[in-house]
Amino acid sequence: DTEVTQTPKHLVMGMTNKKSLKCEQHMGHRAMYWYKQKAKKPPELMFVYSYEKLSINESVPSRFSPECPNSSLLNLHLHALQPEDSALYLCASSQAAETDTQYFGPGTRLTVL
Amino acid sequence: AQKVTQAQTEISVVEKEDVTLDCVYETRDTTYYLFWYKQPPSGELVFLIRRNSFDEQNEISGRYSWNFQKSTSSFNFTITASQVVDSAVYFCALSEAGGQGAQKLVFGQGTRLTINP
Numbered sequence: 500d501t502e503v504t505q506t507p508k509h510l511v512m513g514m515t516n517k518k519s520l521k522c523e524q525h526m527g528h529r530a531m532y533w534y535k536q537k538a539k540k541p542p543e544l545m546f547v548y549s550y551e552k553l554s555i556n557e558s559v560p561s562r563f564s565p566e567c568p569n570s571s572l573l574n575l576h577l578h579a580l581q582p583e584d585s586a587l588y589l590c591a592s593s594q595a596a597e598t599d600t601q602y603f604g605p606g607t608r609l610t611v612l
Numbered sequence: 613a614q615k616v617t618q619a620q621t622e623i624s625v626v627e628k629e630d631v632t633l634d635c636v637y638e639t640r641d642t643t644y645y646l647f648w649y650k651q652p653p654s655g656e657l658v659f660l661i662r663r664n665s666f667d668e669q670n671e672i673s674g675r676y677s678w679n680f681q682k683s684t685s686s687f688n689f690t691i692t693a694s695q696v697v698d699s700a701v702y703f704c705a706l707s708e709a710g711g712q713g714a715q716k717l718v719f720g721q722g723t724r725l726t727i728n729p
C-alpha cells in the first residue's frame with residue numbers, strides 16, 4: 500500500500516482566516532514532506548520532517564506553520580495568507596533514507612481570496 | 613548545483629504513436645537517484661520509476677521504457693503505443709541528500725503530454 504491521504508481536497512479561505520491542511524500515511528515512513536505547486540510549475544519543497552523533527556525549512560514565510568504530531572500525521576497550519584499563496588499543496592512521505600522514493604498524496608487545492 | 617532539464621515543454625501526438633520524453637541532468641555526485649513521476653489532471657504525482665547511478669540497465673514496464681545513459685547524463689522515457697490515458701504532465705527528478713534522513717528532489721520543469729484520439 501503506497502497511499503498518502505490529504506484533507507481537504509479543496510479549500511477556499513479569506514486572508515484573515517486560520518485553517519489547517521492534513522496529511523496521513525500508514526506505510527511506516529519516517530520522513531514527510533510539504534510541497535507547494537503553482538500552475539504549470541514543478542513542485543517546490545517547503546518543509547521536511549524526519550523522525551517527527553523538522554529537518555528542512557526552505558525559508559517559508561511564518562504564515563505557514565508545519566506540525567508533525569506523530570509519525571503518521573503531518574499538518575500545515577495556515578494563517579493570514581495572501582492571494583499569491585493560492586496553489587496545490589502536496590504532501591509526500593518516504594522511508595527516512597536519503598535515497599528512498601517519495602510517495603505523494605492527491606493534494607489540496609487552496610484558494611485565498 | 614544539481615539541475616534537471618526537460619527541454620520539451622509540450623508534446624502532442626495521436627493515439628498509438630510512440631513518444632519519447634527527454635530528461636538531462638547535472639550533478640557532481642557519483643551516487644545519485646533519478647525518478648520519473650506522472651501528474652494527471654487530478655493533481656496527484658504518481659511514482660513511475662527510480663534508477664540509481666550504478667544501474668545503467670534499461671527498464672521496460674508494459675508500454676513504458678526508460679533509457680539511462682550516464683555518458684550523456686540522460687534518463688529518457690518512452691511510451692509505446694500511446695493511449696489517451698497517458699495524457700498528463702511528466703516530471704523527471706534527481707535526488708540529493710537533505711541531511712538527517714531527508715531527501716530533496718530537484719525537479720525538471722515537466723513535459724505536458726497530450727494524446728489525441
